[in-house]
Amino acid sequence: MAFGWIDEQAELRRRAGLERRLRPRPADSPLLDLASNDYLGLTHHPEVAEGAAEAARTWGGGSTGSRLVTGTTELHTELERELADFCGFEAALVFSSGYAANLAAVTALAPHGSLIVSDAGNHASLIDGCRLARGGTQVVPHADPEAVRKALRTHDGPAVVVSDTVFSVDGDAAPLAAFAAACRERGAGLLVDDAHGLGVLGDGGRGAVWAAGLAGDGDVVVTATLSKSLGSQGGVVLGPAKVIEHLVNAARTFIFDTGLAPAAAGAALAALRLLRREPERAARAREVAAELHARLTAAGHEAVRPDAAVVSVRAPSPEGAVRWAADCRTAGLAVGCFRPPSVPDGISRLRLTARADLSGAQIEHAVKVIGETRP
Numbered sequence: 001m002a003f004g005w006i007d008e009q010a011e012l013r014r015r016a017g018l019e020r021r022l023r024p025r026p027a028d029s030p031l032l033d034l035a036s037n038d039y040l041g042l043t044h045h046p047e048v049a050e051g052a053a054e055a056a057r058t059w060g061g062g063s064t065g066s067r068l069v070t071g072t073t074e075l076h077t078e079l080e081r082e083l084a085d086f087c088g089f090e091a092a093l094v095f096s097s098g099y100a101a102n103l104a105a106v107t108a109l110a111p112h113g114s115l116i117v118s119d120a121g122n123h124a125s126l127i128d129g130c131r132l133a134r135g136g137t138q139v140v141p142h143a144d145p146e147a148v149r150k151a152l153r154t155h156d157g158p159a160v161v162v163s164d165t166v167f168s169v170d171g172d173a174a175p176l177a178a179f180a181a182a183c184r185e186r187g188a189g190l191l192v193d194d195a196h197g198l199g200v201l202g203d204g205g206r207g208a209v210w211a212a213g214l215a216g217d218g219d220v221v222v223t224a225t226l227s228k229s230l231g232s233q234g235g236v237v238l239g240p241a242k243v244i245e246h247l248v249n250a251a252r253t254f255i256f257d258t259g260l261a262p263a264a265a266g267a268a269l270a271a272l273r274l275l276r277r278e279p280e281r282a283a284r285a286r287e288v289a290a291e292l293h294a295r296l297t298a299a300g301h302e303a304v305r306p307d308a309a310v311v312s313v314r315a316p317s318p319e320g321a322v323r324w325a326a327d328c329r330t331a332g333l334a335v336g337c338f339r340p341p342s343v344p345d346g347i348s349r350l351r352l353t354a355r356a357d358l359s360g361a362q363i364e365h366a367v368k369v370i371g372e373t374r375p
């Protein structure tokens with residue numbers, strides 16, 4: 001049988017407690033949501049939904065083609081201009097997803113003969129970018145500027161250091177200033193994924209790179225998703241104009257992919273404008289994270305101190321994590337569950353999202369449910 005090996009793999013996964021299932025979410029879900037990436041609670045904001053609807057009415061259901069053919073509308077360029085301006089970079093380029101943006105940035109900035117230095121905790125999309133790139137990759141221990149320095153010293157020629165700004169699993173931040181200093185010493189580029197920093201860190205949510213004083217630096221390139229704080233869908237690369245022009249000409253996930261859907265561009269633009277008007281949303285997400293962490297640790301849970309809006313709670317085992325998340329769900333609370341292979345260190349966790357729109361009572365209730373359902 002052609003696909004018999006799939007049954008064997010499925011059985012192994014089931015026995016290890018690593019099976020995954022889709023759970024379609026009803027529009028009127030009664031669950032308290034601490035599982036999504038809607039950090040600022042903007043997905044359902046009327047202005048964001050109207051931004052999507054208005055863009056779909058004006059431009060249609062799809063962008064109609066790849067960006068270099070018919071898929072670039074004036075809405076795309078408006079969004080790119082405003083994203084670049086907000087984050088403090090010369091130029092921006094939007095993609096159909098953050099995943100595609102990461103593949104584009106890593107592959108286009110790591111040509112044949114170059115070195116990529118990649119943090120061990122990086123997101124799968126950065127890892128896949130390294131796998132696809134023509135340059136060679138050295139994976140270095142997590143958040144370790146000395147290891148980055150050492151790796152860079154092994155290579156003459158173009159090099160780029162690749163890292164998340166805020167790591168998706170534990171919610172800890174990368175030492176960006178130290179990474180940038182290590183890069184500067186060797187003339188290397190720094191490419192960072194601010195998926196979990198945009199909208200949460202930096203002045204009014206301008207991101208982790210802004211917070212580190214590196215926005216607009218000619219040697220720094222940033223990627224981000226429009227699907228978390230901006231409550232939409234899509235990805236972006238921000239950087240010097242010459243890097244963005246290079247991506248337009250060289251990045252395969254830009255050239256051979258249909259442009260971002262107008263509704264997604266319209267929603268992201270509306271969210272960005274809202275964030276400019278209401279910068280306190282970013283600080284509130286950080287406040288909620290700190291409160292969630294304080295209450296969880298006071299209740300005896302092992303939780304990582306959050307640097308942004310992701311709060312990670314250690315679970316006893318993959319099966320324990322799955323059961324814990326399922327029991328939370330039964331009790332009306334949606335939480336994320338990370339286990340191998342999505343965790344680099346093999347430790348399973350509950351992953352909680354500190355949404356800016358959670359009330360004190362909701363935070364208290366969530367911590368109570370997590371305590372009552374602990375395996």
Ligand SMILES: Cc1ncc(COP(=O)(O)O)c(C=O)c1O
Pocket residue numbers: 097098099100102123125164168193195196225226227233234235
């Ligand atoms: C750190 C990080 N980078 C990139 C992505 C991918 O972005 P997108 O979902 O827009 O493809 C994600 C998750 O979605 C992420 O957590």
